[in-house]
Amino acid sequence: TPQRTIEVYDNADELYRAAAALVAAQLAAALNERGRALVALSGGSLTTRLYPLLANPPWRDQIDWGGLSVLFADERYVPFDDAENTYRATRQTLLDHVPVQADQVFPAPTYYRDPEQAAAIYQQQAAALLAVHGGAFDVVLLGMGPDGHTASLFPRYPALTAPADRLVVVVRDAPKPPPLRLSLTPAALNAARAVIFVVSGADKAAAVAAALAETGDPLDQPTRLIQPAEGKIYWLLDRAANPQG
Numbered sequence: 001t002p003q004r005t006i007e008v009y010d011n012a013d014e015l016y017r018a019a020a021a022l023v024a025a026q027l028a029a030a031l032n033e034r035g036r037a038l039v040a041l042s043g044g045s046l047t048t049r050l051y052p053l054l055a056n057p058p059w060r061d062q063i064d065w066g067g068l069s070v071l072f073a074d075e076r077y078v079p080f081d082d083a084e085n086t087y088r089a090t091r092q093t094l095l096d097h098v099p100v101q102a103d104q105v106f107p108a109p110t111y112y113r114d115p116e117q118a119a120a121i122y123q124q125q126a127a128a129l130l131a132v133h134g135g136a137f138d139v140v141l142l143g144m145g146p147d148g149h150t151a152s153l154f155p156r157y158p159a160l161t162a163p164a165d166r167l168v169v170v171v172r173d174a175p176k177p178p179p180l181r182l183s184l185t186p187a188a189l190n191a192a193r194a195v196i197f198v199v200s201g202a203d204k205a206a207a208v209a210a211a212l213a214e215t216g217d218p219l220d221q222p223t224r225l226i227q228p229a230e231g232k233i234y235w236l237l238d239r240a241a242n243p244q245g
């Protein structure tokens with residue numbers, strides 16, 4: 001099992017500052033070592049709380065943005081100009097404010113009428129990027145919902161048991177709107193040198209307890225399927241989300 005680090009911060013402000021510092025340090029180390037880095041970003045509160053920090057000093061200046069490639073851990077299947085689109089939100093709070101060129105960013109192609117076709121295209125892009133980056137993401141950035149979902153991997157959904165060679169799946173009837181989504185699979189997310197979960201708020205405490213437990217059915221707790229064989233896992237929590245209080 002991968003090495004797991006759990007860090008608890010007094011409040012959400014401190015949590016997100018620590019998350020920005022960790023993400024910047026991990027990316028800077030990868031860029032230093034290999035001259036390039038591959039990151040998978042998530043949406044939700046990360047776009048409003050974490051990305052604005054990364055877009056500003058001091059963290060912004062620690063990353064050599066020109067060497068970065070950006071994929072999305074999941075995406076809501078809505079057009080790029082829809083307020084729900086994670087790529088759009090990520091541009092607004094991060095990507096438009098840092099020296100990242102358009103050809104470094106790989107949004108999930110939600111402009112296909114057929115989401116299965118979009119998943120197939122995104123799978124090809126993910127596979128090509130992983131190949132260039134030595135087979136692994138340098139950082140996979142994830143949140144977790146109160147129901148225990150991460151990326152768009154919801155408890156007991158078929159995406160959880162996708163074949164090991166599938167990197168991207170279509171998720172239908174998601175309980176969190178919008179219902180149609182694309183998600184990287186557990187196998188794809190496990191191709192990571194570091195997985196960083198950032199979780200805040202009292203409504204997450206029960207799910208955090210289940211996520212960190214060694215017992216129970218992982219299909220009920222999708223974060224437990226995230227076990228990067230060659231990577232480290234970080235759980236960054238605020239005190240409210242910490243089941244120990």
Ligand code: 6PG
Pocket residue numbers: 042043044045046074075076086142143144145146149150151152
């Ligand atoms: C979304 C995100 C999703 C998110 C979790 C946690 O569709 O909202 O892509 O993967 O990371 O739902 O979100 P919160 O941190 O906002 O609870």
